[in-house]
Amino acid sequence: MKAVIVLLQVVLIFPLLILFSGAILMSCNRPSATAKKNNKDRTIKASKVSPNEVKKTLFLTFDDGPGTGTNNVSQTVEYEKILVTFFIIGNHVFNSRKQRQTWAALKADPYIELCNHGYTHAWHNNFNKFYLCPDSVVTDFKLTEDSLDFTNNIARMPGRNIWRTGTVKKTDIQNSVAAADSLRKAGFILIGWDFEWSLNPKSLNVAITADTLIKKLDSLFEHNKTRKAGNLVLLAHDRIFKNSYNFLQLRRLIEKLKNRKDYRLSWLSDYPN
Numbered sequence: 619m620k621a622v623i624v625l626l627q628v629v630l631i632f633p634l635l636i637l638f639s640g641a642i643l644m645s646c647n648r649p650s651a652t653a654k655k656n657n658k659d660r661t662i663k664a665s666k667v668s669p670n671e672v673k674k675t676l677f678l679t680f681d682d683g684p685g686t687g688t689n690n691v692s693q694t695v696e697y698e699k700i701l702v703t704f705f706i707i708g709n710h711v712f713n714s715r716k717q718r719q720t721w722a723a724l725k726a727d728p729y730i731e732l733c734n735h736g737y738t739h740a741w742h743n744n745f746n747k748f749y750l751c752p753d754s755v756v757t758d759f760k761l762t763e764d765s766l767d768f769t770n771n772i773a774r775m776p777g778r779n780i781w782r783t784g785t786v787k788k789t790d791i792q793n794s795v796a797a798a799d800s801l802r803k804a805g806f807i808l809i810g811w812d813f814e815w816s817l818n819p820k821s822l823n824v825a826i827t828a829d830t831l832i833k834k835l836d837s838l839f840e841h842n843k844t845r846k847a848g849n850l851v852l853l854a855h856d857r858i859f860k861n862s863y864n865f866l867q868l869r870r871l872i873e874k875l876k877n878r879k880d881y882r883l884s885w886l887s888d889y890p891n
């Protein structure tokens with residue numbers, strides 16, 4: 619009889635114990651909402667590539683969201699688990715319920731860094747007038763900062779490839795110098811771009827394929843044609859990835875970059891100095 623009881627214990631209780639401990643383990647491994655939020659710190663940058671192997675740090679940056687195409691980019695980022703930076707236009711967040719929802723999703727995404735692209739995109743692309751009023755430019759960027767609560771002070775001036783970091787000072791269009799200097803003085807770090815993945819204006823497809831783009835990036839790195847050796851800022855716009863061909867090219871770009879041991883993708887807050 620005793621042997622039968624022991625046998626019953628083994629047959630019935632042991633599997634239950636395994637099930638129970640499995641459930642505990644699963645719940646421990648699943649990141650909580652807090653953990654996910656906290657992932658938006660530097661710990662997520664731990665990569666399989668050792669720092670010694672990395673020769674090229676690439677900063678993928680996407681401008682002008684939230685809007686058309688933003689979700690396509692962010693879903694790819696989430697799926698591929700790569701670090702990218704979005705430059706946000708303040709009033710795009712509040713234009714519609716859908717854009718507010720997109721903004722909320724970007725904010726919660728641990729792989730995305732959010733930076734300031736001004737509130738009105740230079741008074742709705744009135745670049746020359748806008749940049750002649752440095753005080754208004756500062757007000758425009760501060761309004762975005764105050765309404766969106768960024769965790770960094772990185773900004774990009776709309777329609778201008780202007781840099782004001784600790785070590786890089788570049789201005790593409792000289793009548794914007796005063797505005798750029800005022801933004802810097804107000805505490806913003808300005809980062810432009812080394813290369814733009816632009817559109818063919820006729821076809822509205824990306825002007826070069828992902829494969830050609832990677833060759834171009836390799837060449838820029840190898841010939842030291844970036845603002846800082848070993849670091850390259852790539853500009854693209856969210857809206858171009860609404861187009862399914864461009865979206866496929868973006869996915870191909872990211873897949874290929876992830877397989878390159880000499881490349882590392884990072885956030886702009888990681889840009890040197």
Ligand SMILES: [Zn+2]
Binds near residue numbers: 681682735739776777
């Ligand atoms: Zn822009």
